[in-house]
Amino acid sequence: MAQYSEQLNGVFQALADPTRRAVLARLGHGPASISDLAKPFDMALPSFMKHIHLLEGSGLIQTRKQGRVRTCVIEKKQFAAVETWLSAQRALWEGRTDRLEQFVTKAQAKGD
């Protein structure tokens, strides 16, 4: 339960930055290397890498290094966490009291 909440912390945090959302948009079209991803941004590489690390930490992307090139891929499954949360939230104000609601309500109780 607490894990679900921490997962949401990370995912929402990752999505809260426009650079990272743009990276996800790019990766939506297919895998790409770090330097390809970084090109559109007026930012030093190490700065850009922090965004990549954060995205990877949140589970929204996966990366793999072959030779000197690190390739990034979007991890679609992780987006389901957001949808689940949204559905649960809607369930609340629609007065539905199904299992999904209870799951999320308890997971969030007292900020845990």
Added chain:
Amino acid sequence: MAQYSEQLNGVFQALADPTRRAVLARLGHGPASISDLAKPFDMALPSFMKHIHLLEGSGLIQTRKQGRVRTCVIEKKQFAAVETWLSAQRALWEGRTDRLEQFVTKAQAKGD
């Protein structure tokens, strides 16, 4: 366009904290006062108020003061921003190239 992106920044940032998600879950059941909302949390009121201000700033809730009591209400419309973004993201990796995609892709280009 930039406005849409900034709106997302705020909304996702607001959702990245478990206290704030718990507040939204509570408000999903109906309006509540600040002190009612604050009760479940082991936190000083001014600290809690920061979360409320941030939620209000993000547009996810609205508040109104009557007498000495401030009442908070959830703003369902703002959740649509998240759904729109999610849909656009899915559209990308599903290879759809409709207007929604283009809108979001451009809104996020170069982190703007």
Added chain:
DNA sequence: CGAATACTGAGCCATAAGGCTAAGTATCAC
């Protein structure tokens, strides 16, 4: 009126976020 209630404002503190530069390592291309 006086006390309790419900915020509100100011300001401090520690950590995290997001940017930078400078230098290092590991491949790959010639």
Added chain:
DNA sequence: GTGATACTTAGCCTTATGGCTCAGTATTCG
């Protein structure tokens, strides 16, 4: 094997975040 390429590591800086206390204001209750 030398040089270019593609990261990577380390460390610094500024601002934002999330918590605190202490004191203040505005209502409401008795």
